[in-house]
């Protein structure tokens with residue numbers, strides 16, 4: 001992988017203090033290079049904004065475009081200069097549309113979504129602040145209930161103001177905007193999601209993994225350093241306090257491999273996952289509409305993705321409270337909180353926003369005189385450790401009960417138990433959403449795959465279906 005795919009800012013929640021120090025060091029080292037973060041080249045700087053085009057009668061788009069500048073190559077071998085620049089107060093200023101302006105802009109955005117052939121969404125920390133997860137850059141006077149950003153607090157050397165809300169990644173419920181994106185995808189109106197966030201909320205909201213590029217990793221995802229197998233966990237995978245030590249202490253399930261597992265968080269100066277980054281650029285090249293939701297667009301090379309859409313003379317809509325380096329070049333800028341934008345757009349499109357549902361899969365396998373339980377992601381591709389305990393009560397033989405408390409959840413069949421047999425299963429979970437245990441009573445024979453669904457806001461029991 002080339003140096004160009006390195007992330008030039010910290011995005012890991014876990015290693016904030018260490019990474020801030022490193023940022024400052026890098027900023028000094030790159031001082032000569034840091035003229036402005038995310039510079040467009042001279043030619044493209046002349047590039048004017050994409051018009052509202054075919055948008056019927058809406059007045060919010062920007063002026064007509066000049067001939068397109070040469071398309072910028074994918075990340076070059078030069079490290080991208082990018083400074084956090086959190087001391088600059090003008091970057092922290094929050095802007096707000098007046099209600100009429102906002103309504104008009106949302107009309108335009110809804111029309112553009114309907115017109116688009118390949119709409120992609122690019123998300124940053126601003127899409128998650130309404131879930132209780134603080135962002136990085138918001139200033140001391142932010143309107144956000146999560147309070148000032150982490151970097152801002154670090155720079156000022158102060159704690160979050162009293163009353164600021166802070167939720168852990170694992171307890172956060174995907175926002176109305178996360179869920180709106182799921183619906184837009186189901187309706188064929190959003191083709192792909194690129195995210196700078198490590199909170200895992202897009203995946204948890206129900207976006208399929210193949211339609212998502214998490215450029216900076218996912219706090220719930222770890223990978224085998226030898227064979228590359230991915231493992232999702234319903235707990236934080238990162239364990240080391242050292243910034244660049246990614247080993248989690250766990251090992252690959254494959255007995256022939258047993259490689260060290262490493263967390264997927266990308267720290268400052270580390271390489272972005274090439275596959276995800278390339279996919280992001282491929283989607284940008286196909287995109288005729290890129291909606292930026294809650295990103296300062298100051299983190300490269302991630303921010304090069306919407307920039308490429310601009311260079312291709314296609315529409316980029318930037319929804320963010322603060323200005324970004326691309327606002328002068330985008331087709332439409334909307335200064336409002338992200339949920340306000342997405343709720344308004346969905347209303348205009350006549351689409352309901354679905355309630356957040358936890359969806360998981362469970363594989364139960366009876367073979368070789370044993371019964372085993374394996375959590376999987378919805379796509380059935382990635383092992384997903386969401387079980388805490390498994391209690392099996394066999395209704396054959398002497399009616400033995402077995403409590404399994406660690407992976408792999410596997411136990412021999414007791415004497416007198418043969419296939420097919422009936423058993424009561426109680427699955428204990430991590431409980432981040434106060435979800436109840438899952439109870440399954442079935443006749444087991446060979447392999448069975450279950451879909452498990454639960455709506456935290458409704459409470460009640462899990463819906464368990466075979467498939």
Ligand SMILES: [Zn+2]
Pocket residue numbers: 224225226227228229252253254257258259
């Ligand atoms: Zn492995």
